[in-house]
Amino acid sequence: xxxxxxxxxxxxxxxxxxxxxxxxxxxTLTASGAFASATSTPSKxxxxxxxxxxxxxxxxxxxxxxxxxxxxxxxxxxxxGATWHxxxxxxxxxxxxxxxxxxxxxxxxxxxxxCSFDGAAEAKVPVISGTGAYKGITGTIGATAFEAEQGSxxxxxxxxxxxNAPVLAGDAIVIGSGKVTFKK
Numbered sequence: 528x529x530x531x532x533x534x535x536x537x538x539x540x541x542x543x544x545x546x547x548x549x550x551x552x553x554x555t556l557t558a559s560g561a562f563a564s565a566t567s568t569p570s571k572x573x574x575x576x577x578x579x580x581x582x583x584x585x586x587x588x589x590x591x592x593x594x595x596x597x598x599x600x601x602x603x604x605x606x607x608g609a610t611w612h613x614x615x616x617x618x619x620x621x622x623x624x625x626x627x628x629x630x631x632x633x634x635x636x637x638x639x640x641x642c643s644f645d646g647a648a649e650a651k652v653p654v655i656s657g658t659g660a661y662k663g664i665t666g667t668i669g670a671t672a673f674e675a676e677q678g679s680x681x682x683x684x685x686x687x688x689x690x691n692a693p694v695l696a697g698d699a700i701v702i703g704s705g706k707v708t709f710k711k
Contacts, residue, residue, distance in 0.1 A: 572615075572660055574708040575599030579668060581606065581701040586676070586694045592701070599707070602660075616659020625650035625670060635674070642678040642686035647671060654707055666707030674699045 577598040583590065591605035594613065604613035611618045628634060628648040635646025649671045657664035676697035679687045687693075 570660065571662070571709055572600030574666075574706070576704060576706050577668070578704045579670070579702065581699075583699045584697075586697045592699070598704070600660075613661070616657055616661040618657045618661050618664060619655050620668070621653045621655050622650075625652055625672065629672070639686050639688075642680055643676065644678065645673075645675040647673050651705075652703065654705075661709075663710035664707055665710065666705055668703040668705035668707075670701055670703035672699070672701045 575598065577596050577600065580595045580597075581592040583592040589607075591607040591612075594604050594606050594611050596602045596613070602613040602615050604611060606612065609620045609622050611620075625648060628650055634648060635644055637644050649669070652668045652670045654664055654666045654668060674697070677695045679693045679695055681687050
């Protein structure tokens with residue numbers, strides 16, 4: 528598999544984890560401002576253990592991941608980059624440790640016989656800030672990211688490993704849990 532083709536896998540997972548992973552300083556002020564003006568100030572949720580589920584079933588890395596949070600508080604929304612846009616505010620993370628694993632040459636497995644790829648990575652992801660109901664949030668989430676993709680074949684039936692080879696199907700899932708607190 529060419530390096531360029533493999534990097535596309537990593538960028539796709541980086542984008543979905545975006546929900547999770549996925550430019551630690553990317554706080555979207557426009558969305559935060561729209562949220563603040565559209566609703567009254569939400570009450571601060573309780574700190575404690577939360578469980579996070581992110582799913583992206585598609586091959587387009589520009590599509591945000593769907594996010595669901597359960598546990599000490601619950602919410603849902605989408606994420607791209609390192610900011611989650613939830614119903615009650617935003618949460619921003621620093622996924623640099625996970626990104627380092629995803630960018631590692633040893634990340635994942637490529638299967639030439641079936642023209643497919645899969646990989647799993649685990650890392651601690653710090654929660655660095657929030658808006659709306661999540662203002663003052665901090666903590667760490669232990670995250671595991673899974674990705675699987677099916678590549679395309681050449682006319683001769685062999686796997687197309689070129690840098691611009693199309694991906695036929697792909698899924699990325701991130702699950703995690705950790706403790707969060709709120710500054711007063």
